[in-house]
Amino acid sequence: MIRKAQEADADIIEGILRDDEAALGRLYKLHFPTVLFFVQSNSGTEDDAKDIFQEAVIVFYEKLKAGQLELNCQIKTYLYSICRRLWLKRLSRSSRFSSGLVEDTEAELTPVEEETDQAEENELKFSAMGSALEKLGEPCKTLLEDFYIRSMGMPEITEKFGYTNADSAKNQKYKCLMRLKKLFFSDYNGLS
Template identity: 55%
Template sequence: MIKDSYSSDNELIKGIIENSDEALRQLYKMYFPSILQFVLNNNGDEDDAKDIYQEAIIVVYDKIKSGSFELNSKLKTFIYSVCRRLWLKRLKLMSRSAGNVTDFQDFIPVEDDLERHEEKDAQLNLMEGALIKLGEPCKTIIEDYYLHNQSMQEIAEKFGYTNAENAKNQKYKCLMRLKKIFFQSSGKTEEIYVRRS
């Protein structure tokens, strides 16, 4: 049954886990006014508040969907805390004053969640850059297989390989090159395992 409104934090979280568009819409609308007030009173404007709120909702959504989300406070407090941390960080980057922050409600430390989110974000950006450097046909082969869920047979036909096995070997070579570019650009040396399916 699709609900058209969620009366508690737990119901809202359950709605998000169940991919309810309405739960996500409600999450977007419910807590924005207090974030807008916070950002406006701390050297920001409405566009800044929308940006920060969007980013915070992504953090919260990812955390809920990962299954590791434990609500130890009100959802409003958690979202406010994420927005607060993101905004203070942005003020610091823009060299705007974050000296005396005016708070409108309680907040909790959320450093770990944001560190993980930022790290994941940075990794995705590096991976995107590595894909661009990889060039064709590798870039398209990898995107077709991993992002568009095409079969090796479809890829073989598209690129004119004699069979799916040849296409699979080409994809594997492409992945090895991608891995090399990724680790060169990230400065990391740790091993990642690539599935050969």
């Protein structure tokens, strides 16, 4: 998964350096949804997200073309960090937040390097968790997905999987969770 993202990033960078407009289109298609979600989750509109994303792409583009871009993370992480900073600055300057939620945001901003390190760490964790879940096998995978993702209760799981009672289902869920945890740490320690 990370390798595909690195290949996609390399293609986008090559395209931009060749002045290929399709590369910018792919950049927008791949990474705008994350920024849109962030901005809308933080009192913004789609137009706000477009403005912020456009500013971040301009920064990225100009630094790349000038040969001043030292990219130590994925493009997605870099753009998200810029967009997050720009949006929080805009929120702190606007009067939308009179409740004090975003007061002194600029002083509290994490340096981009720390933010990108954290985002890369999270990507590693998500990758390891996805891999561990795939290795877990059935019925554990479905049981955990039903409980944690689909929010099914123990009575439903008991019936679906044919356990004798809810306690048996809870016991099986616990065993599956422990197996998943073991697989996760095995994969995660192998990636980092």
